[in-house]
Amino acid sequence: MDTKLFKELGLEDIHGKIQAGERISVEEGERLFACPNVLAVGSLAHLVRRRMHGDAAYYVVNQHINYSNVCVNGCRFCAFGRKKGDSLAFELNVDDILNKVKARTDDPITEVHIVGGCHPDLPFSFYEEALRRIKTLRPGLRIKAFTAVEIAHFAKLEGISTREVLTRLKAAGLDMLPGGGAEVFSTRIRALLCPEKLSGQGWLDVAREAHEMGIKTNATMLYGHLETERERIEHLDALRRLQDETGGLVCFIPLPFQPANTQIKDAQPTTGVEDLKTMAVSRLMLDNVPHIKAYWVMLTVKLAQVALYFGADDFDGTVIEEKIGHMAGAESEQALTRRELERIIREGGFRPVERDCFFNAVKRG
């Protein structure tokens, strides 16, 4: 894309800053959202992505386990959570979780991703035991488990501090926290959509605490419901400030809201151009977060491949047994094989690199 185009679009100054590797402001982020030419915004994000990662596109061979969908929060955007006693409610016991891990011991999985609802009465020892037994069963497996929201919930239920929760989970085998539950940090939006959930500040506090203890985390943003573009940018800015302080964020994951089966009836699904623009602006705002993920479960595989040109460098994983997105009507496949993932990345024009949860390249014999 030539300088002339950015001039025509009134983005000459932002183009200059990006080329020089300088940080863009919240207002500049808003101007990028307002730009009608998604290719221009995408090409800026691609410039940054190329500078950071060259032609590498990462993926992970992982397993998702949802231990329970029973949840006290009742967030309006969620199609997964159920009240206790609901006919569709489920909860796994520790043996069930172990059996799921055992069932895949022959697969070259490097990461298990474990999240669930905020369960009203499972004791904290349940989570500790699950982690401990997984680590014993498969010591090489990295456990990425429990969003900041779950961590705060465990603390409340157990009557201990979040630091204590993190300390005990780390001792039990926790390697990393996933980025879920961040939604958008805006107080206005949380009051409308998830008033029972941990606040935006609370989420950031748990993440900061984890980082201070040497526990890396990811971060997400659920967009495309009732939030404004300004609120998206403010969310990104809050993460950028946290990252300046701690450096503990590994990967940012923008998640398009899937309205089917949720309580937000009139909402329309996001369109492809909006998904790509959000991806690109995320890359450009989060200059200090190493990785941006195109989560194909939510985006569709086809759009996720295109997103590798719009700032994303990670294609997520092979994802066995994903439930949360699919219960909200996500139309993507349930699982992708490693071969298929590599083919899609290569045909997109990138070099597939298998990674672990910390984005270390995985060497296979």
Add this chain to the structure above:
Amino acid sequence: MRKSFIHHEGREEREGTMETGRLLEKAALGERLSIDEAADIYGQADFFGLGQAAHSLRLRKHPDPVVTYVVDRNINYSNICVCGCRFCAFFRAPDQEGGYVLSREDLAGKIEETLGLGGTQILMQGGHHPTLPLSFYEEMLRFIKDRYPIHIHAFSPPEIVHFAKLEGVDVGKVIERLRAAGLDSIPGGGAEILVDSVRKAVSPNKCSASEWLGVMEEAHRQGMRTTATMMFGHEEEPCHRLEHLLALRELQDRTGGFTAFIPWAFQPGNTSIRRSPETAVSYLRLLAVSRLVLDNFDNVQASWVTMGPKVAQLALQFGANDFGSTMIEENVVAAAGVHFRLSVREIRRIIEAAGFKPRQRTMAYGPVEESDRDQS
């Protein structure tokens, strides 16, 4: 033609060169690309440069930020087919179970439903039925035209060639008789890849490339408009795709009868061709190259049916100016296991969200009166 670019296809991210940059600039201004130049940009140009050039050319041809769509239905009058193309998941051989020929009653029902939904045309195609005479198709057209004010876009060139052989008359005569019976325009289906070596491998019993082009030339000569398609991503090489585009461009130079070009990706589910489906990035690159090479085509269509609505929306920045059809009914791609559904309202919302004005059109790409439109 230089073959070197084939090695670049889908292997490493292309960064573009001074030369491809110059070619893109030239093509964006509507200047003609040679096949070597087309091969250079297809193989080497960077993703954004290609999209931007295709979009610039699209805006030169259609300066208004309008994206059109048509409300229609695919009606497959029969799935019985003697061709047995390896890429097809829809057909049944004549002696196979599950074959059908649509009854008049079912046909009428489908058309009434289409009109009720604000539809203006039907796209009617079927297999190469071994015994139905030309009079069957003439009567079907008359049956429709006597009853319904609807545009009939029907019988792809391979069907017309098949009718001619079965009836023992020439293609010109078949088109004349079908026109007299009510045929309004001919769809560009069955083009697959217009290179005989590829056709021999994937659809050996179907009409040749020159027969396909011959039907279109004859139809244009008789004053009928047609579309053109390309089904890619099966057993062809990238250079065959470019040969296909050049064959269309050459015919269009002579007749000007094509209204639109519609490339779509082969869907391998339930077919006899074992390969993975074409990816979105490959689709967008080819779409952009199509827009730039087909400098004498007004309209290029995005394919949400095969690529999904999200990628089809981005295709509006890669050279496409038309969102295709609402496809009240679609059977052929669905038979390969791909199911996307979109309402008129959803199509309009997607077009608007991409920054364009949606406008319902006819087959000839003229506007449909707003008062006629059902926005449900």
